[in-house]
Amino acid sequence: MTQQWWPSPAKLNLFLYIIGQRPNGYHDLQTLFQFVDYGDSLSFNVRDDSAIVLTTPTDGVADEDNLVVRAARLLQAHAGVSQGAEISLQKRIPMGGGLGGGSSNAATVLIALNALWQCSLCDTELAQLGVTLGADVPVFVMGHAAFAEGIGEILQPVEPEEKWYLIAHPGVTIPTPLIFGDPELTRNTPKRTVNVLLDTPYANDCEPIARKRFYEVEQLLSWLLEYAPSRLTGTGACVFAEFDTESAARQVLDKMPTWSRGFVAQGVNISPLHHFREVWLRTAGKA
Structure with a gap:
């Protein structure tokens, strides 16, 4: 059988608001997750022994x-x-970029090995496992664009417009604790319903801190804003600009400053991982 690569897509936070902080230091959020048709890939070979071997160390x-x-x-x-299992990882998502690469990788492992090992766990069970690895893992496991609350694990499926995005990396890595630990971070944005938020211009409460602390983020966002609505994703460092067409996004990509790098991808409300799993299950005769 030819080697099969399971998708591990990137995500964007189309908006991100911090509405409070818990005694344990975690922040309560309201955010909108959407996948993009770009990401990492993982392949799996089942072993007869119990060893877990990562053949492509990071x-x-x-x-x-x-x-x-x-x-x-x-x-x-x-x-x-x-x-x-022997697991290989082809990495394309920038580390420390706010695109959810590590969480997406974990979700792909849970989804793929659940199928390959024939564990028969449902996605809800896998998501409950995944949240112990990271707050963003459940949305990748569930595989649908979602409005998220709590620390990001309380999910409500939504259908945002599937726009085209120019996603750009300013060449710096932003540790998440640096943003969430900043004393000037907004932590009291009023809680609103999902319907109100979807009809309100999108923003990211982490963006002012990232722009203040990292000149490269400020510079790149200021440049992108000349062409299209643009924001930080997650806690950064990646930023994105939204377009109605692929060609419009690629025209701006061609003009990007030489000190940054980027790619064009479409927002998708159903994860490429879940599309792949459906095909795999049909091919394997398990659907």
């Missing part, structure tokens, strides 16, 4: 700390699986 990240390995071991233990 520089600077020990295997024990890698979300790919942690997700595999979590599912293995939860489902009582005696098999193992």
